[in-house]
Amino acid sequence: xxxxxxxxxxxxxxxxxxxxxGVDLEVAERELVFVxxxxxxxxxxxxxxxxxxxxxxxxxxxVDGIDMLDRRTDIxxxxxxIGMVFQSFNLYPHMTALGNVALALRQVLKLPxxxxxxRARAALERVGLADxxxxxxxxxxxxxxxxxxxxxxxxxxxxxxxxxEPTSALDPELVGGVLQAMRELRESGxxxxxxxxxxxxxxxxxxxxxxxxxxxxxxxxxxxxVFGAPREERTRAFIRQIDRH
Amino acid sequence: xxGWERFADxxxxxxxxxxxxxxxxxxxxxxxxxxxxxxxxxLAAGLALAVVRSLGVRPLNWLIIFAVDLFRALPPLVVxxxxxxxxxxxxxxxSGFAAAWLALSLVLMAFSEEIFWxxxxxxxxxxxxxxxxxxxxxxxxxxxxxxxQALRITIPPxxxxxxxITKNTAxxxxxxxxxxxxxxxxGVSFGFNPTPLTLGAAAYLVLFLPVVVLGRWIETxxxxxx
Numbered sequence: 001x002x003x004x005x006x007x008x009x010x011x012x013x014x015x016x017x018x019x020x021x022g023v024d025l026e027v028a029e030r031e032l033v034f035v036x037x038x039x040x041x042x043x044x045x046x047x048x049x050x051x052x053x054x055x056x057x058x059x060x061x062x063v064d065g066i067d068m069l070d071r072r073t074d075i076x077x078x079x080x081x082i083g084m085v086f087q088s089f090n091l092y093p094h095m096t097a098l099g100n101v102a103l104a105l106r107q108v109l110k111l112p113x114x115x116x117x118x119r120a121r122a123a124l125e126r127v128g129l130a131d132x133x134x135x136x137x138x139x140x141x142x143x144x145x146x147x148x149x150x151x152x153x154x155x156x157x158x159x160x161x162x163x164x165e166p167t168s169a170l171d172p173e174l175v176g177g178v179l180q181a182m183r184e185l186r187e188s189g190x191x192x193x194x195x196x197x198x199x200x201x202x203x204x205x206x207x208x209x210x211x212x213x214x215x216x217x218x219x220x221x222x223x224x225x226v227f228g229a230p231r232e233e234r235t236r237a238f239i240r241q242i243d244r245h
Numbered sequence: 246x247x248g249w250e251r252f253a254d255x256x257x258x259x260x261x262x263x264x265x266x267x268x269x270x271x272x273x274x275x276x277x278x279x280x281x282x283x284x285x286x287x288l289a290a291g292l293a294l295a296v297v298r299s300l301g302v303r304p305l306n307w308l309i310i311f312a313v314d315l316f317r318a319l320p321p322l323v324v325x326x327x328x329x330x331x332x333x334x335x336x337x338x339x340s341g342f343a344a345a346w347l348a349l350s351l352v353l354m355a356f357s358e359e360i361f362w363x364x365x366x367x368x369x370x371x372x373x374x375x376x377x378x379x380x381x382x383x384x385x386x387x388x389x390x391x392x393x394q395a396l397r398i399t400i401p402p403x404x405x406x407x408x409x410i411t412k413n414t415a416x417x418x419x420x421x422x423x424x425x426x427x428x429x430x431x432g433v434s435f436g437f438n439p440t441p442l443t444l445g446a447a448a449y450l451v452l453f454l455p456v457v458v459l460g461r462w463i464e465t466x467x468x469x470x471x
Contacts, residue, residue: 084374094397103381107385152379153378
């Protein structure tokens, strides 16, 4: 299978802090990769390096054949192929749900208003929020906001979706709807990289689990292998801790 | 004459008032024009500087901060006098109106730049990241995502500051601009009676009371609902 994401030898320094210390990550087409690890392990930073929200200090990143770190790469064009969903949703509070989804369709893809809104409506329908199109983020629950954020990213028809702890800011009863939207996205064949602590979801949906610690990939494999029979002591300790919850 | 009659003859003299009312009305018109020119130029320049500052070009930002601090530190009257009496020495003569307009526009620019800048920095970083992650460029993100949110929180302080600086149009009387105060003072000199000052005060009330009330309304209208 062809890899959509190829990241090799990624380093990231924040001042004196060495957050990523040579990480390799390849993601194949239609694969769902789950990245887990203790806080401060660098998993979110790795994700944010993939679409260059964070500038890596070293390494090579290729997404869908585009060299992300080449100065000549049009980063705005490249980012159209990489959807991202954030822990804190980051919806635009001054726009309706429909406006949030349609903005990039209008401004980036340069679609006419009617077409952009049609696609935006279809994207909202996919996450089950067609009836909330006219609502502002402040009038939506956290779970609904996150689903709008997913629609906003999916509407651009990206080649890969990045999820940065998409359910961590949600009340437990709202997590299900977001995971459902992610599951449906997965079933549609979307390539996904998910940083999350939702182990149940990882077990059910992930093709591969990557465990990171101290800026390095410690261990990776099928979810049964990493969760059921972790090879590394650090992995075992981490999984014991989160399973207690 | 009782004290009250003396006061009324001096400050509420109907004959003098009738004579100088047309001048005050003209002054009123001039004050309105001057104020509108200052508001338009000052706010536009302030917003432009804040946008340039958000580009993060360091030498440029030092320059902006220097200019902003300069015009926030100098008393507006000093700036007006400097432009009116000082620039001719440099071979550049400004009319009183132009000197007052330029000076007060620069002062409003300085204060409003700081307010706009504070608004821009108050918008969470996640808003930038969300927009940029969808492929939106820096300027479209600023224009469509960040500024609309920034402007909303800047409107109350901006309204206050704009009212405060617009009232300084009275300072233009110092450089012979016949706006309200200038017209009133001229009336006092020619009429040997201070009644035109009373008219001037009334004219300022007519002009600024609605503006202050409007400012209060805007403040409550745009306050974040809690």
